[in-house]
Amino acid sequence: MRIEHDDRVRTAAPAPTHVLVVGASASGLTTVEALRRKGYGGAITVLGDEASPPYDRPPLSKQILAGDWEPDRATLRTQDVLSALEARFVLGDRADSLDLATRTVRTRSGRVLEADTIVVATGVRARTLPGQEDLVGVHVLRTLDDSLALRKDLLAASRLVVVGEGVLGSEIAATARKLGLDVTLTGPLAAPMAQQVGPLVSGMLAELHTEQGVRLRLGSAVAGLTAEAGRVTGVALGTGEVLPADVVVVAIGAIPATDWLADSGLELDNGVVCDSWCRAGEGVYAVGDVARWHHEHLGGLVRLENRTNATEQAMAVAAGILGEERPYRPVPYFWTDQYDAKLQVHGFLPVGAEVDVVEGELTARRFVVRYRVDGRVTGVLGWNMPKQARLRRQEVVDALGTAPAPTH
Template identity: 75%
Template sequence: MQAPHLSRVLVVGASAAGLTTAEALRRKGHTGPITVLGDEPHAPYDRPPLSKQVLSGAWEPERAALRTREALSELEAEFVLGDPAVALDTATRTVRTRSGRELTADTVVIATGVHARALPGQSELAGVHTLRTLDHALALRADLLAAQRLVVVGEGVLGSEIASTARTLGLDVTLAGPLAAPMALQVGPLVSGVLACLHTERGVRLRLGDGVIGLTGHRGRVTGVRLATDEVLPADVVAVSIGAVPATQWLEGSGLDLDNGVVCDSRCRAAEGIYAVGDVARWHHEGLGRLIRLENRTNATEQAMAVAGAVLGDERPYTPVPYFWTDQYDAKLQVHGFVPSDAEAEIVEGDLTARRFVVRYQSAGRVTGVLGWNMPKQTRLRRQEIVDTIAAPTPTPTR
């Protein structure tokens, strides 16, 4: 049997999770061959800046690159880019690509991320965009620079960021979605209400609380967004941000358990010699006692480091405290932990009206999350309360 540090490793996915897996393997002493397979032609780049710095034009696209060419070369890994994986043979750990290439390894790490959801008929109309890749961001920016009216469909994190960026570019922006306020699902009614005020003050028109049922167009170009009320919101450009689905289509028929991601054990192992990492991984979190899947930049890198350790024989349960952030206008929101729908929100530091505060969320008497609005240090210190909750056993319900 091949020694772990000499084994062949194939990482399927060349974004943050995939690249970090390769880098962590090298740091931990792996000297065997590493291949990183990516579906895009670009070298690994960072996704969070796409909806902000790249979309606004503050950054040239090259600045989003995760590493320089020299750093990638020093990694001594083979990068196979622009050739998506289409099938996996779990018995031989062989991945087949769209071009017909076959790559076999001792260990396969799946890091294929997610695909953006689309509206019905979206592909038939020019001027309608999703934002997941660098090319998506550049295409949306080009359309925004030639437009006046943007409708953003989806009031979550990404949709709110796109709306914020577009307003800084001077567009007439409408944010539409079924929930009552921006990011209501992610931060609860208290903070989402403050976000609604912030967007309104900056000139974003909020059309929230009604679902979107489709698009309108003329001569092949989008002209508006139709709500469930049958009202049409006029638009020159539409950005669709209604969630994402794990990129697991290529794994159908592989024998892996696919259910809202690649289902894994607490070590992020999907099968013998096969692991999943990042947005595509749904693993058993021992601290929470259930399967979870996280779509955020921090998890992509932390989970990748854990998987690299597991590949080399250092298997430990992966039990992170989830964390994400978002920048909108002059507001930086940082969220540690979870915000359940039934969570009680309490201001524990700062002032809501001054828009500098920390919120603690509790559910069933347990701290589940903390959120900071322009208070990064104080928020980070409060994170320990969530660590303590995850480490403590879940109380047994009494009859």
């Protein structure tokens, strides 16, 4: 694909008569809503592989898993609001293939859906460990059904091992402790979220989890799962240690859901590769976790797995479909809640960045830290200081506007 670099609004073709959104996700729904807000009156079809209407994913590892929310509270819109969009929702049917020349999607059930413009919003699927599908008591957490199934097992268990020390694994460990389980968190890195926030903050997260009673078995690779009579009994580490478990959650990252596009002719490389305007091909866009697009301020391809990007990128894609195309150049943002700690991250936090405290105190666990590479700000992180972190975001905006920033 030819990548163009131009800050000006591009002149696009006339608005399509039919837009097909593949993926009834937050990014897919936001694309539909943004099109309607901008006055698009053509036909819209939304194809989703889950039977549930679009719902929010961040609560799955927290409020839904803890039982603080009923499942329907995670639903993004009521049925009346969805009906008012005048879009056709085809749920419970998975996309199977895309014919790029005719812009035709065939589904697992045999449906044939054609459109002038297609938006790929299929997200990601959870990575798994070899053999885990054959064992009772082993879970991943990606969908609402995953969360409800895991909660059911946790309520009947006493020992949980979480494999994966990233954001999701850390959140699940915190929620399980709230439910009273004996929790062990394991993974190859030295501390929870070490890859996402660096050694200073991840070290503080390690202290927090330890104080809350989580056993940390970090810094060792997982060799596999142990089982008896088809049910998981523990997690074997590369050191030879076995962590006993009634339930195991595997939270070792995600893979872009692009298998159905293998023969489409689109460029696939850790996601659907797009230009600066999130276009993957003629009449085809990608949005959300599955999209890997050219970020002009970073000078390379970026794929973000967070809720904020799902919304912002969807609005940019909707504008592009209607001829208001501008390069999509966001300042990334994500958050995580664990126990009483609320972390907000603006920008990029590269491994090896210089970190300094610019607001608050580390000892009070209420602070903002700034991340810099070669003296230039790349990101800020707030721990229980959301307002101050948001204000410091401007430093990231200013830096991104002047030079490419390093990525993870």
